[in-house]
Amino acid sequence: MKIICEKSEILKGIRTVSKAVSVKSSMSIIECILIECSDDEIKLTANNMEFGIETKIKGTIEEKGVVALEARILQEIISHLSESDVTITTDSNNLTTIVCEKSKFNIVGRPGDDFPVLPDVEKNEPLIISEYSFKEIVKQTYFSVSESESNKMMSGELIEINNNKMTVTSLDGHRISIRKIELNYDHEDMKAVVPGKTLNEVTKIISGDTDKDIEIYFTDKHLLFEFDETRVVSRIIEGEYFKVNQMLSNDYETKFDINKKSFTECIERSTLLVKEGDKKPIIIDITDENMELKINSTIGSLDENIDIEKEGRDIKIGFNPKFLIEALRVIDEEVITVYMVNPKAPCIIKDEKESYIYLILPVNFNTIN
Amino acid sequence: MKIICEKSEILKGIRTVSKAVSVKSSMSIIECILIECSDDEIKLTANNMEFGIETKIKGTIEEKGVVALEARILQEIISHLSESDVTITTDSNNLTTIVCEKSKFNIVGRPGDDFPVLPDVEKNEPLIISEYSFKEIVKQTYFSVSESESNKMMSGELIEINNNKMTVTSLDGHRISIRKIELNYDHEDMKAVVPGKTLNEVTKIISGDTDKDIEIYFTDKHLLFEFDETRVVSRIIEGEYFKVNQMLSNDYETKFDINKKSFTECIERSTLLVKEGDKKPIIIDITDENMELKINSTIGSLDENIDIEKEGRDIKIGFNPKFLIEALRVIDEEVITVYMVNPKAPCIIKDEKESYIYLILPVNFNTIN
Numbered sequence: 001m002k003i004i005c006e007k008s009e010i011l012k013g014i015r016t017v018s019k020a021v022s023v024k025s026s027m028s029i030i031e032c033i034l035i036e037c038s039d040d041e042i043k044l045t046a047n048n049m050e051f052g053i054e055t056k057i058k059g060t061i062e063e064k065g066v067v068a069l070e071a072r073i074l075q076e077i078i079s080h081l082s083e084s085d086v087t088i089t090t091d092s093n094n095l096t097t098i099v100c101e102k103s104k105f106n107i108v109g110r111p112g113d114d115f116p117v118l119p120d121v122e123k124n125e126p127l128i129i130s131e132y133s134f135k136e137i138v139k140q141t142y143f144s145v146s147e148s149e150s151n152k153m154m155s156g157e158l159i160e161i162n163n164n165k166m167t168v169t170s171l172d173g174h175r176i177s178i179r180k181i182e183l184n185y186d187h188e189d190m191k192a193v194v195p196g197k198t199l200n201e202v203t204k205i206i207s208g209d210t211d212k213d214i215e216i217y218f219t220d221k222h223l224l225f226e227f228d229e230t231r232v233v234s235r236i237i238e239g240e241y242f243k244v245n246q247m248l249s250n251d252y253e254t255k256f257d258i259n260k261k262s263f264t265e266c267i268e269r270s271t272l273l274v275k276e277g278d279k280k281p282i283i284i285d286i287t288d289e290n291m292e293l294k295i296n297s298t299i300g301s302l303d304e305n306i307d308i309e310k311e312g313r314d315i316k317i318g319f320n321p322k323f324l325i326e327a328l329r330v331i332d333e334e335v336i337t338v339y340m341v342n343p344k345a346p347c348i349i350k351d352e353k354e355s356y357i358y359l360i361l362p363v364n365f366n367t368i369n
Numbered sequence: 370m371k372i373i374c375e376k377s378e379i380l381k382g383i384r385t386v387s388k389a390v391s392v393k394s395s396m397s398i399i400e401c402i403l404i405e406c407s408d409d410e411i412k413l414t415a416n417n418m419e420f421g422i423e424t425k426i427k428g429t430i431e432e433k434g435v436v437a438l439e440a441r442i443l444q445e446i447i448s449h450l451s452e453s454d455v456t457i458t459t460d461s462n463n464l465t466t467i468v469c470e471k472s473k474f475n476i477v478g479r480p481g482d483d484f485p486v487l488p489d490v491e492k493n494e495p496l497i498i499s500e501y502s503f504k505e506i507v508k509q510t511y512f513s514v515s516e517s518e519s520n521k522m523m524s525g526e527l528i529e530i531n532n533n534k535m536t537v538t539s540l541d542g543h544r545i546s547i548r549k550i551e552l553n554y555d556h557e558d559m560k561a562v563v564p565g566k567t568l569n570e571v572t573k574i575i576s577g578d579t580d581k582d583i584e585i586y587f588t589d590k591h592l593l594f595e596f597d598e599t600r601v602v603s604r605i606i607e608g609e610y611f612k613v614n615q616m617l618s619n620d621y622e623t624k625f626d627i628n629k630k631s632f633t634e635c636i637e638r639s640t641l642l643v644k645e646g647d648k649k650p651i652i653i654d655i656t657d658e659n660m661e662l663k664i665n666s667t668i669g670s671l672d673e674n675i676d677i678e679k680e681g682r683d684i685k686i687g688f689n690p691k692f693l694i695e696a697l698r699v700i701d702e703e704v705i706t707v708y709m710v711n712p713k714a715p716c717i718i719k720d721e722k723e724s725y726i727y728l729i730l731p732v733n734f735n736t737i738n
Contacts, residue, residue, distance in 0.1 A: 073642075073668055073669070076641045077641055080634065080641060081638070102675065103635070103638060103671065104671070104672045104673065105638075105670070105671050106669050106670045107668065107669035108669065265451070268449055269446070269449045269450070269472060269474075272445045272446055272449060273442075299442055299476065300442070300475050300477065301474070302472065302473070302475075303473045303475075304471055304472045304473065305471045306471065
């Protein structure tokens with residue numbers, strides 16, 4: 001194999017696929033990036049067996065071929081070269097030479113045959129949304145994907161299309177996040193549970209432009225993202241997702257409007273008094289036009305009041321501050337509406353159209369507090 | 370004690386003195402910041418027993434007094450308050466209340482009497498240099514202060530004034546860094562060894578403006594930095610510094626000019642092939658108008674050539690790449706001159722005026738390499 005590419009072009013390709021490189025694996029071949037050159041294209045591929053990324057780069061092909069190179073060292077070498085043309089040559093033993101101006105690196109490559117190929121995904125009707133919307137909706141839901149691997153279903157997000165409305169749902173046993181957007185074209189109803197990690201990695205490699213689209217194809221076992229010269233292939237999580245609708249209720253005993261920024265900053269201040277790992281809840285006391293927020297710890301105490309507009313009963317309720325903060329951070333509205341039932345039932349933050357719904361379970365608190 | 374200050378003013382003061390707060394100490398009082406209010410000034414002080422910082426802040430004093438507050442929590446609380454006036458009140462038990470708009474924090478303070486006072490430093494003739502020059506000269510020498518505490522003298526930098534020229538020297542057993550600047554006024558000859566850590570922390574709190582000066586006062590045991598509303602007091606390292614002049618020689622067998630950027634980037638590339646902790650030297654082979662740089666490791670090999678302008682003998686010599694890179698990074702010149710004697714003698718990088726001198730010891734290398 002022999003190719004000549006601009007340094008910036010090959011580096012961009014490596015950075016794109018490197019999101020799918022396995023960092024530490026018992027299969028060392030998946031710590032590599034595969035370089036494949038046919039007659040007319042140069043393709044880079046990485047595949048960590050959960051999801052894979054391939055991207056085409058521009059360059060001159062002087063000799064066809066294929067080689068797998070350790071991703072970390074390849075990226076470091078290329079990024080430290082001068083801004084000039086880079087020639088990559090491999091011999092029949094996969095010994096690879098990287099030349100740029102007066103620098104000449106030799107590294108040992110591995111046969112391309114050992115590299116796991118990406119599954120072929122049949123292209124049906126694609127889901128098409130702007131890179132901007134995709135990035136936003138993942139940011140607004142990914143934080144409540146479960147970090148624990150013990151429940152496979154909780155590590156995914158449900159993507160559902162109903163009447164040309166797309167709903168994305170994630171939950172982790174303490175909270176549920178739901179975001180909805182209207183599609184601007186007709187798409188048949190469908191649903192699939194996609195690994196949260198895949199969604200998050202895709203947001204890192206797309207530009208996020210409003211006028212660029214990403215196409216997503218679903219099959220029973222896989223999904224395929226297509227944008228620019230790049231394809232991301234991921235498995236789908238098989239099985240039935242949680243029946244989230246049963247957990248949502250429109251009944252409430254207390255409803256109030258609150259300034260989102262004041263509420264967020266107040267909760268952030270309260271966490272200053274909690275040592276890491278300490279599961280101290282914050283206590284929210286809602287009476288008339290006032291929310292009083294209190295926390296008491298070995299470090300000190302905080303007492304703070306925020307004006308609210310309330311309907312319904314007074315309530316005193318405890319929360320893990322992290323769960324409130326993470327939901328509040330991804331809501332753009334200046335004033336939000338919070339719905340509560342009783343100190344043991346979940347609270348819900350949502351807008352009137354239900355374009356977002358954040359459900360958070362409360363925490364028991366010692367009433368002496 | 371009761372004071373009212375703008376949040377930004379008190380936060381600026383806390384950030385300034387916090388550089389002298391001890392992070393982990395058996396004496397927990399030195400993890401605090403002391404707030405002292407007399408009739409007419411509010412002063413913040415931190416003192417880690419190596420050096421101390423005090424700074425005055427603007428504010429209204431409603432009641433005189435003094436209290437020591439845990440620095441980390443004080444800084445976190447203040448930085449999370451709204452941009453508004455902050456009232457700090459302490460009672461006779463040092464219980465401290467911090468109020469800002471509708472937030473009210475209570476934290477436990479400690480008696481000010483327990484806090485170690487900063488030593489009084491008699492003010493003689495000050496050394497006056499611009500904050501810019503001070504920041505530069507420390508950056509250009511601090512990297513070769515010894516990290517090990519086993520040799521106290523090596524943890525300091527020698528500041529010397531001779532004929533109105535200031536010389537700053539640091540060394541760590543593998544290399545020596547020397548920088549000289551002309552003072553623009555008459556100052557009597559002097560020398561003192563100052564802890565490198567103090568110098569480095571002072572560079573972090575000064576603005577680095579060319580038109581602002583820093584004043585430095587020396588006594589036998591201490592030195593005092595004065596700038597803006599801030600004073601930094603540090604002990605001096607007592608004893609005689611190394612006789613550096615004896616280690617410098619003007620004799621050489623090989624002298625060459627090289628482009629600094631090409632040389633630096635080439636050495637940086639060579640380090641990519643060295644695993645951390647591995648003490649692999651780079652081999653430099655100087656012949657005629659060419660420097661060839663080679664490294665061979667288990668990861669791969671690099672062979673690179675750079676044009677040079679040489680006088681004298683050919684030479685093959687090995688170096689720890691880190692020592693070369695750190696010196697090259699703080700030299701501003703586009704082309705530098707390197708002097709060598711033989712593969713076992715130190716190399717010297719210096720300009721004609723000797724405004725900088727960097728001496729680096731070579732490393733033995735296996736000649737089979």
